[in-house]
Amino acid sequence: MGYQTARIGLTGMVVGIVFAIGTETAGAQSDPVPERCAARDVMPLQLRPLDCRLAVAIADGLKRSATFRQLVERVGTLSGIIYIQLKQYVDPHTKRVLDGALSHSVVTAGAHRVLQLMVGAAQGDRPIVILTHELRHAIEVLEAPDVSTEDAVDQLFERIGTHSHSGVVETQAALDAERAVRRELSQRD
Numbered sequence: 467m468g469y470q471t472a473r474i475g476l477t478g479m480v481v482g483i484v485f486a487i488g489t490e491t492a493g494a495q496s497d498p499v500p501e502r503c504a505a506r507d508v509m510p511l512q513l514r515p516l517d518c519r520l521a522v523a524i525a526d527g528l529k530r531s532a533t534f535r536q537l538v539e540r541v542g543t544l545s546g547i548i549y550i551q552l553k554q555y556v557d558p559h560t561k562r563v564l565d566g567a568l569s570h571s572v573v574t575a576g577a578h579r580v581l582q583l584m585v586g587a588a589q590g591d592r593p594i595v596i597l598t599h600e601l602r603h604a605i606e607v608l609e610a611p612d613v614s615t616e617d618a619v620d621q622l623f624e625r626i627g628t629h630s631h632s633g634v635v636e637t638q639a640a641l642d643a644e645r646a647v648r649r650e651l652s653q654r655d
Contacts, residue, residue: 512542517552519588520597524550527594531650533643534594537601544608547580548601554586560633566596568603570619579608591651598647602640 503518505525515521527534541548555567565586573580583600587593606626607613613622627635 510538510542512546513538513548513550515550515552517550517588520550520552520585520593523588523593524597527597527647527651531594531598531647533646533650534598534601537598537605537643540605541601541608544605545578546604546608547575547578548604549580549582550597551582551584552586552588553584555584557634562634564634565592566600568600568607570616572607572614572616572619574614579614581607591648594651595644595648599640599644602643603637606637606639 503521505518505521506515508525509515509521510528513524515524524538528538555564556562557564563586564584567584569582569584571582581604583597583604585593585596585600587596603623607619607622610618610622613619623635623637627637630636
């Protein structure tokens with residue numbers, strides 16, 4: 467199953483406000499165990515995993531993959547903030563379940579654009595690979611300074627991507643980044 471970007475309807479600004487209020491409360495609700503997550507203490511400021519298992523996967527990816535590190539650094543240089551939720555995405559039109567998705571909702575907070583990713587896997591290297599793919603899509607949005615609405619995100623992916631058989635839009639850059647990280651992770655095992 468691919469990790470295509472899909473249009474995700476959110477409740478708009480309310481969701482952005484909830485995410486902007488802080489990750490400690492939201493993270494504690496997502497984690498299966500309410501204890502403190504040490505991996506969050508070393509997390510780059512631009513990434514906000516809402517589940518400790520995702521924080522652990524990100525820390526692992528940062529240690530083991532140069533490509534993953536470059537993507538995370540690029541998000542920071544583009545003044546992006548990425549909230550990452552542990553959940554699969556079900557496309558409302560096709561009912562297809564995706565293990566990774568980028569919400570097309572964009573919230574502006576000062577000089578930052580805030581985006582949300584969903585990752586439907588929490589074990590092994592799979593969350594790192596999915597995160598890589600979706601972070602690349604986030605970078606595609608962040609590199610386009612005029613993209614600040616759902617419609618603008620839709621138009622961007624129509625312009626830079628291709629439609630897959632399932633109706634979602636995919637980009638070659640995300641596929642290439644995913645392949646590179648898979649290769650790096652397999653060489654270090």
